[in-house]
Amino acid sequence: MPVFRVALDLPLHRLFDYLAPETAGRDDIGLRVRVPFGRGERVGVIIDVAASGAWPLEQLKAAGEVLRDLPPLPSDFFALCSFASTYYQAPHGEVVLQALPAGLKRCAPPNRRSVRPPLPGEPPLALPDLTAEQAAAVAAVALDAGFSVHLLYGVTGSGKTEVYLRLIERVLACGRQVLLLVPEINLTPQLEERVRARFPQRTVVALHSELAEAARERNWRAAFVGGADIVLGTRLAIFTPLPRLGLIVVDEEHDPSFKQQDGMRYSARDLAVVRARQVGVPAVLGSATPSLETWANAGGGRYRRLTLSERANRQATLPQIRILDTRRLPLHEGIAAPLLAAIDERLARGEQSLVFLNRRGYAPVLACPACGWVSHCRRCAANLVLHLADRRLRCHHCGFEQRIPSACPTCGNQDIHPFGRGTQRLEEWLQGKFPAARILRVDRDSVKSRKQWEVMLERIHSGEADILVGTQMLAKGHDFPKLTLVGVLGADAALYAADWRAPERLFAQLMQVAGRAGRAELKGEVVIQTQYPEHPLFTALAVHDYAGFAASQLQEREQAGFPPYAFQAVLRAEAPQMADAIAFLKAAAALPTVAAHGEVLLYDPVPMRMARLANLERGQLLAESLSRPALQAFLPQWREAIEGLKAPARLRWHLEVDPLEF
Template identity: 60%
Template sequence: MQKSLENQAVLWRLRVAIDAPLAVNFDYLAPADTTPSDVGLRVVVPFGSGRRVGLILAVLPLSGDGTAADAPAADQLKPAESILRDLPPMPVDWISLCLFAASYYQAAPGEALLQAIPTGLRKPDPVKRRALKAVSKIEHEAPMQPALTAGQTAVLDDLLPRLNGYSANLLFGITGSGKTEVYLRLIEAVLAQGKQVLLLVPEINLTPLLEARVTQRFPHVPVVSLHSEVTEAARARHFAAALTGEAHIVIGTRLAVFTPMPKLGLIIIDEEHDPAYKQLEGMRYHARDLAVWRAHQAGVPVVLGSATPSPESWANVQSGRYQRLDLPERAHADAVLPAMTLLDTRRMTLDEGLSAQLLEELAQGLAAKEQSLLFINRRGYAPVLTCTACGWVSNCRRCAAHRVVHSLDRTLRCHHCGDTSPIPRQCPDCGNADLRPLGRGTQRVEESLRKHFPQARILRVDRDVATTRKQWEVLEAQIRSQDVDILVGTQMLAKGHDFPALTRVCVVGADAGLFAADWRAPERLFAQLMQVAGRAGRADRPGRVIVQTEHPDHALYQCLLRHDTPAFLDLELTARQQAGFPPYAAQAIVRAEAKQIDNVLDFLQRIRGLVPQEQHPEVFIYDPVPMRMVRLAGRERAQLLLESPSRIALQNFLNQWLPMISAGRGMTRGHAPGGVRWGVEVDPLEC
């Protein structure tokens, strides 16, 4: 028997993916208990001077058996230590998804595969885990389902008959139209078929309410969540529960798109327009786009929900790739869209950025015992501190940015690299004691409102006071119990929340997004304003939205005034088509950084000419330029933009070009002479 096992061990080698930035996989001698069905299992292997957990991609014959003449000899391979059999193999469709993501986003296959697996399942010597216990179920009776609106009924009549095949559907519903109820009805139908559902949300602070609604509606159904605030051990259990089919509903942020689900029947992407679905480190994938590809691969429907769809999704509707489904009215019987008002501040005297009319609106809300939200998308006290004598400003010592004034802890803080120092008592350059904050953030607005309304209960909600999900839940409970009169908040409050007592939304400081260098800024500003406006008047009390602006005639504000999202998207797509911007072109970008900008620009200029332009006439490579924030965390940064009307042509170019940059090693990011670090991003959101 022993000899038989030894012979078996000699017969096989393992093709293993390792979490490393290399476009190759690695071969190892197979352990004695290996069988061809072990593809998809995790395996402990020696790597470099240490040990790693890899994923078995293939079980292949060794040379010498007459079937693999080009295979390495046994004495050329290191032996794998052990195959981990505590979980079923990763499904073939899951491996295909990860490999597609690696190929499209120009990442190493091992990075894509292994980073999709929870950290606790990637340790060579993991702490002893408890047996996978049954996913907790909340034992209570399911609540009565609310009556459907005519729009919800029409959408479900369209979608329900198409649950057994692929379709891409854009659920375009105004704020408060009941998109979540449509999701729940679809989930119910998919669960009745014995299948699993993947529900993606853009941010962690949107998961508690949605998770509560799902578990309340389906009290006997195993539901798991996957996001960065789930503990390592819990994430491993939830991932395993999805893999084994025990978890029927998975709710998660962007990384959850890689959750293995053998009985997947439906994918839902809530707030599909949100840029948080884009990963900005490592493999820079877009979870929304991968979810659509995954649905097509699995032959299941995908529903993309939004009150402000992305221009890319709107273009897919126009081209026929997506089907558009509308929810044109609010779900609450007495709720209507809020009345919009633009306050032209060009001839107004403002008090800390607040007009007399806006303050009067807040006073009326207090008198009516209704909640109001003052929205300013800038945290801190003021964007910059300056000296009135010599003009010194609080620049960051490590970034090409200002350090923001934070009054509560009396610090100057860079919101990009985290550099922090105490607020100086006098000017560091000239000694002048008259230092003044310029501009305003949430802290300064909060301070001003407390002076105007000393009797009001004012609550500030931003990343400085709600850094974790638990902190947010405490604040949310205060708002829902109506222990708050006036909210001062950033984009954390702009989307996904339903506060019935909130009737007024006042917006200040929005004009900065109209003329930003980023050509996506208007899209983000419009979505942000429509979303925050949608927080008002969601129940039986009418809502009002007041936007202070110096550009009331701007087309963006005029579309906002009419609640006309389709008109704005059509304008935006027309402008992009004329300029040759996505979705009418494909883009990729190489970003590089070093201590000296000249080294960065020299590197980018050198790699720009590695492939003759005539070999790829459809790909245009721009000149290397410094990035808008040229210095970040003490390093100088520049970029090289590539553009093509053909996505295939751009991918073909990248496949030839990137190995030449990395001297044939197939790396999609790495180091270069001069202390340069570089990386590539496909479909960048910022150029």
């Protein structure tokens, strides 16, 4: 009797055998099947049909109904999942099943209506003229020559999206599909609108977590059966099966949002390159500030670099960047007089200004000057942030919140004060400073859904706001023609952070937010406040010299032995007591398999920077090697040995390959 080998969505590194119907055959591979598990029933995916299993047939349970409402999942989907499972040390079933919409993992999948085809008769938009660099970039991507990776490095406003659209046009003309990945949901509406307007006769679907379950499944089905021509999605969309895939585009490829931070911790950008190689299609990675790993790959010849050095609008120029030395300037609520004067000038001219502060809430902390009490989170190693509009203290890490106390909980002093400033406090002060100005705050407190975000964008584009107060939500991917001034506050905090990636992230963030200014005919200006104006990062930023900054950072990383010149994985453990987490990590470091892999170096276990999160103490153990194959050979053996360790009941652990956070 044949046996189904079934992948289930479980944190176990094995497949499960079930008795298959007599009629089962190889054509069933890739279909979903209902199977008994424990006292209930689950939906799994048939990975193989074998003549026998690992267990005697009499010990196997019979599989239930094979679900045939969809074609079998294709072999290239399984190849990508297999790679991800092996490389990121994730259970195979978890990888396969997490790629499916929630409705398809139910024993009784609901009936869904299909994606509505585009309306006929909508004329396509007139194509803008390409610059010479844009035309060269489009011509350089050979769509019929198999696998290749291109880094589209273009300054902000250089027209990278137009290059994507021209490439998409060529792919669609060949009868193939396109996968376009973006890092965050708030970039999706504007880009989706532009793609739909350019290709009104084509079916465009979006895949991201903000979609309702029914819409997500409907769009996934359309992509899977070939009914969707363009799939626009966030990181999980990289696993979407596409039978006619002809091109993968990763926009803002440097963004850390492409890295999944729970479950299987994968990089969608890296998997995009792997998938393009497996299927034999080109991949285009676009950014004004590429990740240093991508920049190094382009410098070493693994990727081809395509450069857009000028803005696509011939009347627009890169903004002038002015560095303000705040050591010699008085500050009013964190803003220096020259920046206030620049805002006043824009108000007089009817132009828009953006004041960028990447810290939401009213103030980072509430404190008592009498006894030193500080609004610490009781669940995390972090402070509760004051949200005055809601009259709440809120933790931005675990979500815990409480009402603002009327007096100090420790000494009873009623004169407790907010310290520091967030976007709410800045908005309030600017409204008092410029009472006639229309001020719009854009952060995750004011924009909590896609619909709110679309309304906010419409207000900005229609000129209903004079001053924007925003966080990194406004730092990338947006085009506001009337925005001519960007003022940056609080940039110094990341300069000397413990994270060695902090300078790269700060430069990218500042370059991206600076790029919002002067994208049309109006000239742009960027004013950055800092106490360290001589820092090399600001020196490079002032002249838009990403290449010089990247070269210096890569030289430092090579000297220090950091990625991309070394390869890392981190074992993390969390438990109610830090001692238990550290003891588990020490036991993992002492396993015999470690000594058998001399090319892999294990550092001492240490607490994580956010040592306590949601009532759990967290520790980590870093594994590093100068050889990626050596590290990959070590990790599965180490993981298997760790699974055999005895641990406290409430201790949880996971492995992360190529970590971005420590």
